[in-house]
Amino acid sequence: MTPAARVQSAIKILDTIIDRAGNKGAPADRVVSDWARANRYAGSKDRRAIRELVYGAIRACGPIPETGRAAMLRLVEGQPALAELFDGSTYGPPAIGRNEAAALGGVAAPWVIRHLGKSWISGDEAEALLDRAPLDIRVNSLKVSRDTLEVPETGEKLLAPDALRYPSGTQVEQWPAFRDGRIEVQDHGSQWACRAVAARPGETVIDLCAGAGGKTLALAAAMDNRGVLIASDTDRNRLSRLRPRAEKAGASMIERILLDPGKELAPLSQYRGKADAVLVDAPCSGTGTWRRNPEARWRLDKPELLKFSETQANLIRIAAQLVKPGGRIIYVTCSLLNEEGSDRIAAFLTVHKDWTATPLDLPIGRPHGVEGAQGTRLTPFHDGTDGFFIAQLTLRQ
Structure with a gap:
């Protein structure tokens, strides 16, 4: 796929996500997966790139946008190089109109922002809600300890005694330790919720x-x-x-x-x-x-x-x-x-x-x-x- 075709595919996926969100339908990850299954011509690099565009656009928008194109135009404002891919090519998106409006940015819809503010979440605390999360695992102490666990990559030891952290996207599900139950994917905060019991x-x-x-x-x-x-x-x-x-x-x-x-x-x-x-x-x-x-x-x-x-x-x-x-x-x-x-x-x-x-x-x-x-x-x-x-x-x- 050309870069422009990836952008147009992301726009179509975003249109579906917006529709499903408004109707309480399938979540975004399922929409993306369904698209990938229905479009086998897209290679693994294409799928990863499209997924990045889709989730980049979702994070860039505050309230729910009207269209996937408006959402993508919001991402363009933060990544101006993407504008060149709106070239009107065969599989690419049409050129950006002179007065074409992007979706609104921000952390969330205004009423949600007000509720967060009343709950003492604003400024940097609110902005951090849209950062990309790392991948945390819990070492299963019924089978192995964190110190004796053998995995392909060395993770960062966290405060919870069974917790290790890896970069987002690390394919831990493919590791033998995951397949045989020595590790589970679990956020560090979730692990502390369990320890609170x-x-x-x-x-x-x-x-x-x-x-x-x-x-x-x-x-x-x-x-x-x-x-x-x-x-x-x-x-x-x-x-x-x-x-x-x-x-x-x-x-x-x-x-x-x-x-x-x-x-x-x-x-x-x-x-x-x-x-x-x-x-x-x-x-x-x-x-x-x-x-x-x-x-x-x-x-x-x-x-x-x-x-x-x-x-x-x-x-x-x-x-x-x-x-x-x-x-x-x-x-x-x-x-x-x-x-x-x-x-x-x-x-x-x-x-x-x-x-x-x-x-x-x-x-x-x-x-x-x-x-x-x-x-x-x-x-x-x-x-x-x-x-x-x-x-x-x-x-x-």
Whole structure:
């Protein structure tokens, strides 16, 4: 493919991404993958170049653009050399019109910017949300230690004891260590969210929103495969992915429980009041993951944010019924909006007087939230991780 043809292909892909984002359809990575499968003539170099153009344009735009061409013109403003590829050639984009407008730039739509500002995310903190994220891995301590791990490339040792960092795009999925479960891809901040649970061998721990089980696997390693570890979720498809991952990782103590939306407590009734810890890795807007999913900014709307907040409040209430006296809830969101973080903790404590917010002893992040309802916040700018809010709630004995 010619460079101009790559630009035109990127524009077409962006048109599809914009349409899907507006209709809550397939995410950007799936759109890009679908295009690659449907256009086998594009070689590996072409696909990489087109992907870079697509995600470069997404990061360059703030609010959702009207068209893929407008999004690409926004990228041109930061990379003027691309303008020469709008040459009207057979497979290239038409020349740029004299008064043709580019999409708007910025971090996000104005209403989202206002919410971030109210949550103390602005300036450099906000800009860092759109940086490219590195690739972090967690060494699976059930099989090997970080010091004895053998992999093709030497990674940077991070603060978490099992964490290594590599440049974005490192093909760790092709390494034998990944295929045999010695390593898992997991952001450094996510690893600290798991360590905040302080799961110990012999405890009863519930991962209430386990999804495909990335955090569950980290909990199994922390518990050294001893105790009771429940992975539950309402999404059958995502939860089903945990079985082969657990087998590969040697995590033999995990029990999977599918939950019925609206009746989540019924399948967990035998654990009511018995859990030492419940991890609530709640569904959220994902504002802390924009480095990896910049197109998520275009999908968020006010009704959806309100729905997330209601879901998060409900999940904390469910978790509270599972914890035994002296036990703990670790509440985690990969969001930097107070509505999904510190506000949820404060609202819960206002009603549930037998619970307290217990400070987390983490060597990373900063305290965040009102006095008496504080948690820990991690941000890309300050901590070099995805954005997280992590709080610990303890039931008085």
